Amino acid sequence: MCGIVGYVGKRNSQEVLIEGLKxxxxxxxxxxxxxxxxxxxxxxxxxxxxxxxxxxxxxQAPLSGGIGIGHTRWATHxxxxxxxxxxxxxxxxxxxxxxxxxxxxxIALKEELQxxxxxxxxxxxxxxxSHLIASLYDGDIVKAVQQAVKRMKGAFALGVLTExxxxxxxxxxxxxxxxxxxxxxxxxxxxxxxxxxxxTRNVYILNDGxxxxxxxxxxELMTIEGNFISRETFHVDWDITTAEKAGFDHFMLKxxxxxxxxxxxxxSSRIDESGRKxxxxxxxxxxxxxxxxxxxxxxxxxxxxxxxLVGKTVIEHLARxxxxxxxxxxxxxxxPIITPETLVIVVSQSGETADxxxxxxxxxxxxxxxxxxxxxxxxxVAREADxxxxxxxxxxxxxxxxxxxxxxxxxxxxxxxxxxxxLETQEEAYIAELIAAMQQLPGKVEALLAQAETVKQVAExxxxxxxxxxxxxxxxxxxxxxxxxxxKEISYIHSEAYAAGELKHGTLALIEEGIPVIALxxxxxxxxxxxxxxxxxxARGAYVIGxxxxxxxxxxxxxxxxxxIPETLPLLMPALSIIPLQLLSYYASLARGNDVDKPxxxxxSVTVE
Ligand code: F6R
Numbered sequence: 001m002c003g004i005v006g007y008v009g010k011r012n013s014q015e016v017l018i019e020g021l022k023x024x025x026x027x028x029x030x031x032x033x034x035x036x037x038x039x040x041x042x043x044x045x046x047x048x049x050x051x052x053x054x055x056x057x058x059x060q061a062p063l064s065g066g067i068g069i070g071h072t073r074w075a076t077h078x079x080x081x082x083x084x085x086x087x088x089x090x091x092x093x094x095x096x097x098x099x100x101x102x103x104x105x106x107i108a109l110k111e112e113l114q115x116x117x118x119x120x121x122x123x124x125x126x127x128x129x130s131h132l133i134a135s136l137y138d139g140d141i142v143k144a145v146q147q148a149v150k151r152m153k154g155a156f157a158l159g160v161l162t163e164x165x166x167x168x169x170x171x172x173x174x175x176x177x178x179x180x181x182x183x184x185x186x187x188x189x190x191x192x193x194x195x196x197x198x199x200t201r202n203v204y205i206l207n208d209g210x211x212x213x214x215x216x217x218x219x220e221l222m223t224i225e226g227n228f229i230s231r232e233t234f235h236v237d238w239d240i241t242t243a244e245k246a247g248f249d250h251f252m253l254k255x256x257x258x259x260x261x262x263x264x265x266x267x268s269s270r271i272d273e274s275g276r277k278x279x280x281x282x283x284x285x286x287x288x289x290x291x292x293x294x295x296x297x298x299x300x301x302x303x304x305x306x307x308x309l310v311g312k313t314v315i316e317h318l319a320r321x322x323x324x325x326x327x328x329x330x331x332x333x334x335x336p337i338i339t340p341e342t343l344v345i346v347v348s349q350s351g352e353t354a355d356x357x358x359x360x361x362x363x364x365x366x367x368x369x370x371x372x373x374x375x376x377x378x379x380x381v382a383r384e385a386d387x388x389x390x391x392x393x394x395x396x397x398x399x400x401x402x403x404x405x406x407x408x409x410x411x412x413x414x415x416x417x418x419x420x421x422x423l424e425t426q427e428e429a430y431i432a433e434l435i436a437a438m439q440q441l442p443g444k445v446e447a448l449l450a451q452a453e454t455v456k457q458v459a460e461x462x463x464x465x466x467x468x469x470x471x472x473x474x475x476x477x478x479x480x481x482x483x484x485x486x487x488k489e490i491s492y493i494h495s496e497a498y499a500a501g502e503l504k505h506g507t508l509a510l511i512e513e514g515i516p517v518i519a520l521x522x523x524x525x526x527x528x529x530x531x532x533x534x535x536x537x538x539a540r541g542a543y544v545i546g547x548x549x550x551x552x553x554x555x556x557x558x559x560x561x562x563x564x565i566p567e568t569l570p571l572l573m574p575a576l577s578i579i580p581l582q583l584l585s586y587y588a589s590l591a592r593g594n595d596v597d598k599p600x601x602x603x604x605s606v607t608v609e
Contacts, residue, residue: 002086002100003027003072004178005195006159008169009186009216013068014058016188020195021051021070026244027192028395029072030080030378034058035087035096035161036068042096042163046071046085066216067169069159069189071098074395075377077106078123088127090134091119094163097133099126100191101156101176102392104269109151125154133160141165142213142226145172149211149224154268155261159189169214172224173206175261180204180212180219182233187214193236193243202233250596252398252490256582257449260442262403263575265392266410267438275439276432278417283371283387290422293343296323297368299331299359300347301606303401303485307373307408308347309478310574314412317571318426319419328355331362338366345371345415349396349404350605351379360384373411375404389415398597399604400490402582405482406445409575413438437569441576444566448579451563452587455580458545458561459587462516468493469511470581471500471537472520473530476547479574480520483581490589490599500533513541518581520547521555522565522573534558547577 003024007016017034032054033046043063047053051072071086078084087096103109106125109132114120118131132151137144141162149158155175162168171178171189181188181196181203188196189212193203204221206212210229213220221229238247248254272279296315298308305327312323326336328346338344344363348356351374360381363370372385375393382388391407417434420426462468468487470480477499484497498507500519511517517537521530535558538544546559549567556562565576589596 002074004098004100004159004191005070006169006189008067008214012064013066014063017068017070021072023194024072029074031073031085033085033087034068034070036063036065037166038063038065044087048080048082069098069161077125080378083122084124088130090130095130095134096161097130098159099156102154103152104154141168141170145170146224167215172211175208178206185216187219194240197243201236204233252400252586252596255396255398255403259403259406260445262393262407263410263442266407270414271435275435278414280418287422293321294341296321296343298325298345299328301328301353301355303405304347306482307405310409311412313475314416318416319423320425328359331359338363338368340367342368344368347373347408348381349375349401351376351381352605373408399599399602437572444576445579447566452583455583456587459584460591463588463591465516468495469517470497473500473526474523475574476520476523479577486585490585490596491592500530511537511540511542515542517542517544519544522549522577523570531558
């Protein structure tokens with residue numbers, strides 16, 4: 001995730017910026033840069049790779065000045081490179097911008113600016129902002145930023161400097177966090193509290209639609225419409241480790257809570273303004289090539305494979321193309337029938353998983369087109385695939401995948417809808433209904449997260465057991481598998497996920513008095529069948545915790561305890577029903593005193609076969 005630091009005051013800003021960026025390294029980044037207003041004007045140093053590379057550049061050619069902005073970049077628009085690194089500037093080199101987030105309409109803005117003669121050097125959406133501000137500037141940087149922001153759609157946090165007003169630093173927040181640190185004779189901006197904690201503990205937290213003008217002597221807060229705001233500073237008493245986790249106890253919990261944003265970011269700019277159509281500009285397949293797809297193979301490992309299981313149902317339902325889902329470590333060795341009419345979809349958070357990469361290469365060797373769903377721009381999978389859909393979840397630090405998984409689900413929904421649109425396999429009205437329901441998912445996830453305390457109580461009971469079952473049918477089974485994996489990997493409780501109808505073919509023998517069974521019954525068409533299977537386990541003494549949709553009063557008659565999931569279309573239910581299961585694993589792991597973020601024996605990126 002990108003990081004922003006800005007400084008204005010009595011110190012040499014280069015040191016403050018570099019120290020601040022170091023405090024943001026934990027968020028993950030692929031390049032870094034700073035801009036400082038020096039005696040010779042606005043100067044920029046930036047480079048791909050670790051901060052140490054930038055630091056050694058600065059040792060050779062230091063920048064001296066009391067005002068500057070810095071950035072660590074996690075690539076979204078354009079690969080990691082020196083040119084794509086922030087800060088960005090305009091053609092006059094008089095304006096400089098650092099940016100977190102996504103500008104959804106950057107292509108339209110870029111074309112408009114190009115028509116006015118602006119020349120762009122990078123592939124980023126950010127560069128558009130510096131050109132836009134430059135084009136609107138007529139002597140007042142605050143006004144120019146306000147006008148520019150009105151033209152920009154998306155989610156962003158900005159830090160802006162101009163050589164014309166060298167004592168001013170402007171900061172803006174729209175759906176991407178930004179804080180202002182208040183010191184004596186110096187002031188700061190940061191995308192995150194750790195960036196400034198060494199210098200001050202008094203901060204203003206900007207709300208959406210707010211901005212700030214910083215000089216060394218003070219901070220003026222205002223809305224982007226220009227109305228001044230008066231607010232007390234907030235005193236931060238967190239230590240640096242707590243601050244890195246934004247006040248959460250673990251990265252996993254922080255990432256679970258970041259899911260509403262991850263859903264919005266992954267959807268943003270991929271749904272057209274009418275809300276009736278999906279746009280996937282990054283998928284370069286022509287309509288003719290899409291019509292030529294005879295079958296699809298989805299290949300991935302672990303949690304990403306579980307996302308693929310949901311993806312199979314979504315694509316088959318929406319696009320009516322047959323889909324097989326394979327574990328990547330098995331795929332190559334079973335001599336899969338891959339033809340040039342096969343579309344192979346590889347799913348990988350890291351984009352570096354050795355088995356997934358090997359499957360991708362095998363698919364390409366056999367002449368198939370490969371589409372990747374990944375979270376990391378510039379990763380091997382992203383570079384080697386023919387088409388890529390990026391999940392804009394931001395870096396995931398906890399080993400157990402949460403927000404990357406749910407963003408993969410969103411990517412599959414978008415892809416399924418896109419294929420259905422092209423192949424005309426679904427009514428336009430149904431596509432629009434699904435899109436509208438998808439746009440409501442982030443709010444529903446927020447409602448589920450608000451019930452964390454209830455899940456915690458269940459988890460504390462579950463944590464006392466050594467064995468557990470998850471059951472479900474259809475999409476509920478796919479979620480049962482992911483819920484079970486999550487629980488195993490961080491709580492070390494042995495759990496098994498079963499297709500509910502399959503239990504009686506053997507596993508039912510393991511059901512005994514008091515064993516917890518988590519039963520998912522969110523799919524209306526399968527509800528009655530699932531209830532029958534639940535009765536098979538309650539009859540043998542299992543303690544059943546049932547997940548159902550709000551408004552259903554039936555499940556409570558069969559199970560010991562229920563948890564309600566907000567209503568949505570059945571196809572979209574996985575994007576909601578997994579949330580309490582992630583929380584369940586988290587709290588069970590906590591109750592057992594485990595290292596939640598770094599479970600034993602596991603690594604975040606598995607680069608060996
Ligand atoms: C579990 C988990 C793993 C990964 C798997 C694939 O929480 O994170 O099962 O999903 O190792 O990793 P990626 O998605 O990076 O290919």
